[in-house]
Amino acid sequence: MDFQTSVKTCLTQKYATFAGRASRSEFWWFILAYFVGALIALLLGRIVYLLYVLALIVPTTSAGWRRLQDTGRPGWYILVPVGFSLFTMLLSPAPMADPMAPGGMGGMGLMAILGIVQLILAILYIYWLTRPSEPETNTYGPPPQA
Template identity: 55%
Template sequence: MDFQTSVKTCLTQKYATFSGRGSRSEFWWFMLAYFIGMLVVSLVPLLPTLYVIALFVPVLAAGFRRMQDTGRPGWYFVIPSIYNLLMRIFGVGQVEMNPETGMPMEMPSTGGMMVSALLGLIGLVLAIVFIYWLTRPSEPEPNAYGAPPQA
């Protein structure tokens, strides 16, 4: 599947299709288009938020289909996002900055820094595992999620 076909498939034909399987090329070409689009819209305030909201469903659907193509449940695709959200909500060791100097008001504790480092390491391991899963070849035979996708 080429770049244009992938984008067209993910944005029109399979916008909110969470069932079935998605090929490696479909997923990665669509992700490339998504990131290029994000770079373009990041030049205008408020547009990145609208862009993410508009493409939330197709990105999630493409990720679901790709995970299912490798034989894993599609909902696994949301695990890194949930982890990232929890890290942002319950962030440990966040430092308050002085608006005048741009310097920290006080240094975080050693314990807070250790917890932050550990949680960051967990996030790194999660990212590596998911990139590995998402780059695996399609299962050549039908699996629990359907027939192999047409490349």
């Protein structure tokens, strides 16, 4: 699957489709397009970036869900790093917080631990998402058209 077909498939045909499987090329081309768009949105401002992320959280999650199913893993596993990232963002201190204030170092320690856990999760999920497709029909359906 090429770049344009992948983006078109994920944004129009399978926007919120969590059933089935997604090939490596479908997933990774879409993720590349997502990150390029995110960089452009970030350059345009925080509000534009926030709207961009909110608009694409469903198709990005569904593409990861289908990709995990393509490798034989339950798709809901994609919710672990997504949920953990949201949890970490909620706990993150204000940007102008003084780390030397009383109790500030404890917050930094917590954020360091959460960052290490997030790094480990990222490595694990990148490994899973780069695995080859199961060549035969699995629990989640027939192999995707490449």
